[in-house]
Amino acid sequence: MTSDPETGIAGYSDETIASILRTGQAPGGGGAVKVIHPIMPYKTFSVMSDKDVQDLVAYLRTLEPISNAVPKRALNEEPPAWTPPTTPPAEAPAEPVARGEYLVTLANCAGCHTPKGDDGSPMTDMLLAGAVMPGDAGEIASNLTPDEATGIGKWTEAEIATFMLTGTLPSGEPIEGAMAQQIQRRFSKLTEDDAAAIAAYLKSIPAVSNEPKAP
Ligand code: HEC
Numbered sequence: 001m002t003s004d005p006e007t008g009i010a011g012y013s014d015e016t017i018a019s020i021l022r023t024g025q026a027p028g029g030g031g032a033v034k035v036i037h038p039i040m041p042y043k044t045f046s047v048m049s050d051k052d053v054q055d056l057v058a059y060l061r062t063l064e065p066i067s068n069a070v071p072k073r074a075l076n077e078e079p080p081a082w083t084p085p086t087t088p089p090a091e092a093p094a095e096p097v098a099r100g101e102y103l104v105t106l107a108n109c110a111g112c113h114t115p116k117g118d119d120g121s122p123m124t125d126m127l128l129a130g131a132v133m134p135g136d137a138g139e140i141a142s143n144l145t146p147d148e149a150t151g152i153g154k155w156t157e158a159e160i161a162t163f164m165l166t167g168t169l170p171s172g173e174p175i176e177g178a179m180a181q182q183i184q185r186r187f188s189k190l191t192e193d194d195a196a197a198i199a200a201y202l203k204s205i206p207a208v209s210n211e212p213k214a215p
Contacts, residue, residue, distance in 0.1 A: 023084055
């Protein structure tokens with residue numbers, strides 16, 4: 001993703017990078033379209049605003065060019081083309097609940113906190129209702145819905161916002177494990193307004209009673 005002329009994305013226009021990010025479609029040579037494998041989370045990024053894509057592209061262009069030829073991809077099957085279900089906004093929403101939803105979507109909180117169905121896709125009626133993490137550790141990504149018994153319904157918005165920035169639970173204890181790492185690496189860099197927006201959004205989603213148990 002650096003601007004190396006031979007092995008990087010120096011030759012891609014801003015529009016091409018935006019298309020790769022939000023639709024998974026890249027130039028395939030000779031005018032053809034290459035569909036990117038969905039392990040690259042373009043389905044998640046498809047909601048990203050035009051402005052945020054422009055800023056992200058501007059950032060990528062500042063990366064020092066590094067020459068690193070990676071092998072050509074070898075897939076058993078070409079991934080099917082995908083059309084985003086919604087048109088992304090020109091700018092990210094400013095109203096707190098909508099902004100929180102935007103941030104939670106892009107940060108892919110659901111990747112850990114929403115249980116997956118048999119086909120591996122997130123269960124839409126169990127949005128952020130807690131899930132067992134992949135791997136053998138049996139770590140549980142908590143139920144983030146406002147359910148009082150099994151979710152975070154008893155947390156105040158301020159407690160959620162503080163937690164997102166610091167990893168400190170309402171009890172005053174620090175969180176551990178995967179979420180601690182996420183906060184350290186990513187969410188501690190949120191602005192206070194964005195942490196508050198995430199809290200406002202989490203308060204607005206349907207309460208789901210669910211207590212995931214490690215198998
Ligand atoms: C890499 C996986 C992962 C991602 C991504 C992730 N979380 Fe978590 N989260 C966890 C795990 C695991 C826990 C439980 C940690 C524990 O209890 O020790 C947790 C705990 C939490 C808690 C504490 C809940 C409680 O009852 O203690 C909140 C709130 C939370 N996450 C919010 C979020 C939000 C909001 C996002 C996205 C902006 C997010 N998480 C992204 C794995 C993740």
